[in-house]
Amino acid sequence: MKAVVNHILPFSSVDGPGNRTVIFFQGCNLDCKYCHNPETRNLCGHCGDCVKSCPTGALLKRENKVVYQKDKCVDCDTCIKVCKQGASPKTKEMTAKEIFAAVKKQIPFIRGITVSGGECSLYPQVVEELFVLAKEAGLSTLMDSNGMISFKEYPGLLQYTDGVMLDIKCFKEKDHIKITGHPNTMVLENAAYLAQLNKLEEVRMVIVPDLYEGKESVKKTGEFLRKFPGFEKIRIKLIAFRPMGVRKEYAHYKTPEQESLEEMRSLLQKMGFETIILI
Template sequence: MQVNTAIVNKIIRFSSVDGPGNRTVVFLQGCNFNCRYCHNPETIGACRQCGACIPYCKTNAITLVDGKILYDRDRCVNCDECFHHCPHGSSPKTERMTPEEVFEEVKKNMPYIRGITISGGECTLWRDFLVELLTLAKNVGLSTMLDSNGTYDFSKDKELMAVVDAVMLDVKAFDRSEHEKVTGIHNDMVLSNLRYLAECDKLFEVRTVAVPELFDTKHTVYETSRLLHEVGKQEGIRYKLIKYRPIGVREEYRSYETPTEEYMNQLRDIAYNNGMKDIVII
């Protein structure tokens, strides 16, 4: 029988910004978007064992043995030079793990966490892994959340939704052509998921990164909040408006300006005027 595994980028033991309460966050590797402003481009692709990162590791924490990358966590000083020089949008620090192995790490943080959040990359690329891991979490009373770009059709997967308490959904851009410009993919499924998750009370948070030079952010915030108002669920959903920052962004996309406080407040006012009550600017 084939063992169910996923490639894990990292596990943050305690986070207060990835859902309600203190949570353990599991970041899975791989993404079907290629956002120009991606702040974690090392989560996009799988390691190809090419060794291109090795010359940039100052502590010899990365080696290539028999065609396979080996990573020594004890030697690593987290300088991230390996990320910055990977030609495939990946990391040599990833690890293939089973749901049981990940959950063993999660259990070490109990009883100091309220739940777990699975992020990425795009976590739904590992659907079967999600079902098993979240089932383990639900069985011990932990709340379960996903941080998703919204390209997976949640409405067609009752088994997955049965073990997901809520989803944090990215709306990169509302306009279809602008979304393709930002991510390389259209957003038809994203907006369908926005409506579906709101209607079934499983949409905890909507997130939009503000990059005014790249797409019409005001239009996105207006239309997103208007759609939530249309389904009558806007008061129970958080809208997180995130400033673009160049930190971690690939060099070719670092020229965008960070929005001003005044601009972010304008976005907040747009969402508020459409009925959003819980609006966070970061």
């Protein structure tokens, strides 16, 4: 079984507690307007449009497939700008064992691994296999997920997952469809399921004033989560929209005022949440 990997970041201090290696998978089952890595949304369709744009000849078309030669790439990202399909030619199909081989070198310096994307849950078998290897090596395991697959159906995966950092893009279904193209029923079901299992490590909300009413969404999300025992320990991350990396048709959205983010934080604090991070 293989998964398509966009890249592996050897060290990160922002993808869960401590220093971690992060594996970014390719492909996503949502299409968020404010996506900061839009080139990770789809798999390469091998159309070949980007091949000629590469200044170093790192891309070749061979037998109807685009071949990426990492040793010739200077990471100028011209190919990504050219691609109209929300994809990247700079990906690699990898087994769990191959991914873990890239993690191993960092073991003395990291607390754990985090799988992200794109959307890591598109590859549940590979992630489970990878987490088994990570656990054997004494590493902690976190998923950064949009919660669009039913976690209930993957007990094996959850057994080896220490926690999920879940996006609740917004609480109101109508707005969720506007932002992502999909309803949030499954996301909320997963939030409840993970909270009951004590595996809801973090809830992330990107605040975009041009797309939905942030304060109302944060309030409703807080009220929803506080039904679960131990909710105080769920870390909440409120992320201010910023235009970096966003597709140009959505880059004009405004960044929220610090004051309104502070209001949201204080609302959650009053509900009893202990850790609220504004970024």
